[in-house]
Amino acid sequence: MLRCTDCVTRQEAHRERTTFTFRVDPALKAAFSAAAKSRDRNAAQLLRDFVRQQQQAADHDAWFRRQVQAGLDSAQAGRLIPAAEVEAQFSARRAATRRRLEAAAE
Numbered sequence: 001m002l003r004c005t006d007c008v009t010r011q012e013a014h015r016e017r018t019t020f021t022f023r024v025d026p027a028l029k030a031a032f033s034a035a036a037k038s039r040d041r042n043a044a045q046l047l048r049d050f051v052r053q054q055q056q057a058a059d060h061d062a063w064f065r066r067q068v069q070a071g072l073d074s075a076q077a078g079r080l081i082p083a084a085e086v087e088a089q090f091s092a093r094r095a096a097t098r099r100r101l102e103a104a105a106e
Contacts, residue, residue: 020047
């Protein structure tokens with residue numbers, strides 16, 4: 001999605017801003033600045049990117065843990081499929097895929 005730069009500028013003007021100050025050693029500051037520059041981002045943009053990535057990772061982790069728990073709950077309730085049945089189903093799917101690929105190649 002493309003956005004009008006004038007619209008973005010006006011939106012940013014209305015956004016509340018605050019200053020975040022902390023101390024780091026010069027080598028870390030230099031590395032951070034170099035990382036921002038290499039990604040064509042300023043420090044604030046890079047920090048926002050990092051926070052967004054951390055939130056996405058946390059969201060994925062929470063989703064994954066829910067999926068694992070659902071599987072454990074299902075297994076404890078006795079809702080299991082024998083491994084041989086699963087293998088047979090996926091063997092049939094693989095064979096069907098191979099047939100489709102071979103037919104498309106002809």
